Amino acid sequence: MKLLTHNLLSLHVWGVRPCGFPLHLQATEVHINPVEFNPNFVACMILKVEWEVLLEAANSLHLIKVPKETIQGYKHDKKFLRKRHHTLLEVDVLECILQCPESGCLFPISHGIHNMLETEI
Amino acid sequence: MSDVQEATNQLLDVNLCENQMSVQVTESGPRSESEHLQVTIGATVPTGFEQTAADEVREKLGSSCKISKDRGKIYFDISVDSLAQVHCLRSVDNLFVVVQEFKDYQFKETKEEVLKDFEELAGKLPWSDPLKIWKINTCFKKKKTKRRKINPNSSKEKTDKGQGDTTVEKDVKKEFTNSVSDSQILDCYENPAIKEEVSTLIGDDLTSCKDEAEENSKEEADSEVLKFRVTCNRAGEKHCFSSNEAARDFGGAVQDYFKWKADMTNFDVEVLLNIHDNEIVVGIALTEESLHRRNITHFGPTTLRSTLAYGMLRLCAPQPTDIIVDPMCGTGAIPIEGSTEWSNCYHIAGDNNPLAVNRAANNISSLLTKIQVKEGKLSLGLPIDTIQWDICNLPLRTGSIDIIVTDMPFGKRMGSKKRNWNLYPACLREMSRVCRPGTGRAVLLTQDKKCFAKALSGMGHLWRKVHTVWVNIGGLHAAVYLLKRTPQSFVHPSEQDGERCPWYKDR
Numbered sequence: 001m002k003l004l005t006h007n008l009l010s011l012h013v014w015g016v017r018p019c020g021f022p023l024h025l026q027a028t029e030v031h032i033n034p035v036e037f038n039p040n041f042v043a044c045m046i047l048k049v050e051w052e053v054l055l056e057a058a059n060s061l062h063l064i065k066v067p068k069e070t071i072q073g074y075k076h077d078k079k080f081l082r083k084r085h086h087t088l089l090e091v092d093v094l095e096c097i098l099q100c101p102e103s104g105c106l107f108p109i110s111h112g113i114h115n116m117l118e119t120e121i
Numbered sequence: 122m123s124d125v126q127e128a129t130n131q132l133l134d135v136n137l138c139e140n141q142m143s144v145q146v147t148e149s150g151p152r153s154e155s156e157h158l159q160v161t162i163g164a165t166v167p168t169g170f171e172q173t174a175a176d177e178v179r180e181k182l183g184s185s186c187k188i189s190k191d192r193g194k195i196y197f198d199i200s201v202d203s204l205a206q207v208h209c210l211r212s213v214d215n216l217f218v219v220v221q222e223f224k225d226y227q228f229k230e231t232k233e234e235v236l237k238d239f240e241e242l243a244g245k246l247p248w249s250d251p252l253k254i255w256k257i258n259t260c261f262k263k264k265k266t267k268r269r270k271i272n273p274n275s276s277k278e279k280t281d282k283g284q285g286d287t288t289v290e291k292d293v294k295k296e297f298t299n300s301v302s303d304s305q306i307l308d309c310y311e312n313p314a315i316k317e318e319v320s321t322l323i324g325d326d327l328t329s330c331k332d333e334a335e336e337n338s339k340e341e342a343d344s345e346v347l348k349f350r351v352t353c354n355r356a357g358e359k360h361c362f363s364s365n366e367a368a369r370d371f372g373g374a375v376q377d378y379f380k381w382k383a384d385m386t387n388f389d390v391e392v393l394l395n396i397h398d399n400e401i402v403v404g405i406a407l408t409e410e411s412l413h414r415r416n417i418t419h420f421g422p423t424t425l426r427s428t429l430a431y432g433m434l435r436l437c438a439p440q441p442t443d444i445i446v447d448p449m450c451g452t453g454a455i456p457i458e459g460s461t462e463w464s465n466c467y468h469i470a471g472d473n474n475p476l477a478v479n480r481a482a483n484n485i486s487s488l489l490t491k492i493q494v495k496e497g498k499l500s501l502g503l504p505i506d507t508i509q510w511d512i513c514n515l516p517l518r519t520g521s522i523d524i525i526v527t528d529m530p531f532g533k534r535m536g537s538k539k540r541n542w543n544l545y546p547a548c549l550r551e552m553s554r555v556c557r558p559g560t561g562r563a564v565l566l567t568q569d570k571k572c573f574a575k576a577l578s579g580m581g582h583l584w585r586k587v588h589t590v591w592v593n594i595g596g597l598h599a600a601v602y603l604l605k606r607t608p609q610s611f612v613h614p615s616e617q618d619g620e621r622c623p624w625y626k627d628r
Contacts, residue, residue, distance in 0.1 A: 033502040044442035
């Protein structure tokens with residue numbers, strides 16, 4: 001699971017207001033896979049993702065410190081974008097347990113594939 | 122030799138950066154005569170997606186297409202230099218080079234006369250240029266480990282070509298073979314294979330390529346006769362002959378003319394005779410196996426053709442940084458096609474069945490291995506992820522997805538029509554929740570059009586149907602619907618006054 005996906009995951013109980021975002025990460029195996037760097041992609045993604053959530057997830061995995069605030073003119077700062085690219089796409093969580101903050105349900109990730117079926121309750 | 126170097130570089134460029142293709146009819150420097158040829162190429166595409174394929178050809182090759190009345194075929198002109206790029210087209214199944222086209226062929230009255238005409242036709246057609254193209258093309262293709270073919274370099278040259286040209290052509294082709302064998306467009310594997318088997322296949326392949334290149338000179342002395350077969354497709358009501366008869370007689374004449382050997386299974390040249398009412402097209406096939414099985418090594422019960430997946434993705438015009446989800450991915454044909462062609466978007470594949478999810482994950486790792494072998498460098502990851510989930514309750518944030526592309530269960534091989542009555546409305550509702558209001562869109566393929574229409578009718582405030590493409594999937598008349606998400610944001614039923622879709626309440 002890439003951290004970009006984690007950013008999109010949220011538990012949602014039908015009929016009730018969405019809850020369960022973000023999911024707590026308890027990772028046991030993490031790989032770093034190089035992915036082709038596309039600065040435009042990262043620059044636009046920065047606007048679409050929830051950065052606090054991503055940073056918290058990255059920190060819980062004990063990765064290199066990612067700068068918190070977006071600096072002025074970040075779109076042209078290759079170094080900054082590279083660090084963000086690394087967090088977004090290159091970190092691959094292979095074995096982990098996700099926990100919903102509201103209901104406490106646990107969802108395992110095994111071999112990089114999540115199992116998000118509600119039958120886990 | 123600067124010519125060869127230039128040609129080789131062009132080929133390598135084509136293979137390594139697909140996204141930056143531009144048509145370069147370079148006039149610099151003297152080139153052998155064959156490379157200035159303009160040829161007409163025909164391609165078979167999934168019926169219904171002719172326009173999409175024509176758009177792709179215009180975008181990648183710069184040529185405009187003619188869409189034939191014979192459904193599922195398009196024709197376009199290119200110069201021989203762009204032949205390699207033609208193989209990179211993602212929306213075509215099979216390619217052939219047109220020998221001659223008859224727009225309004227006058228069939229004689231009786232069967233004997235018609236068949237006699239076909240026999241005479243074989244000797245009158247302009248074969249030399251298309252055969253040149255066929256030879257150049259055979260160098261690009263993967264040399265299969267299964268079928269040991271006679272190396273086409275050793276085939277008898279046509280009588281009207283001078284010796285000088287022959288030598289230049291052969292040298293050029295040898296260069297092509299050597300450089301292309303490293304970065305060849307590997308065709309898809311024929312058997313669902315586990316990872317180890319796949320690597321062995323590739324390994325065998327590369328060794329066989331190198332061996333063949335070395336044995337070039339030896340094989341030239343060997344047998345020079347080509348093997349061929351004729352395939353005839355006939356459609357129309359007023360014909361007094363059958364496709365078999367036409368193929369047989371035309372084939373007989375071809376054999377007499379070229380002195381080739383007829384062989385139905387182990388052929389080098391496949392001659393196509395396509396007859397549609399009064400339109401006849403004679404061609405030579407450029408692809409042995411349909412290109413639609415690329416990317417997938419682990420097949421499921423209802424795996425979608427990659428060419429169809431490409432057509433569907435193209436329909437929704439993905440923009441850079443779009444997040445594209447296939448919530449019922451099965452073997453992952455659509456997200457995998459998407460991640461190779463639109464690598465500046467992010468793809469997520471999901472399914473509720475653990476078998477399907479595993480197959481999708483296996484297909485992704487096979488693809489990574491294939492890319493690694495092809496490009497010879499450390500494989501980069503693909504922008505794609507796999508999740509097991511329930512589509513009626515997607516674990517995704519509201520309004521976070523840009524595009525949804527999926528192949529919905531028809532209710533025939535997968536699921537049932539009865540289940541669809543509950544599934545479709547629930548799917549559409551959940552998809553409308555996660556899809557970004559205003560800019561979001563969905564491309565859905567289904568054969569159960571009645572159920573889909575009913576499900577959609579209750580959601581006019583969330584989805585707007587923009588376009589429908591009628592396609593033929595294995596004989597079933599299916600439709601691909603392009604929907605646009607309205608700007609209205611999603612409101613939870615708990616916040617409404619207990620409004621529920623009438624057919625959702627009871628079974």
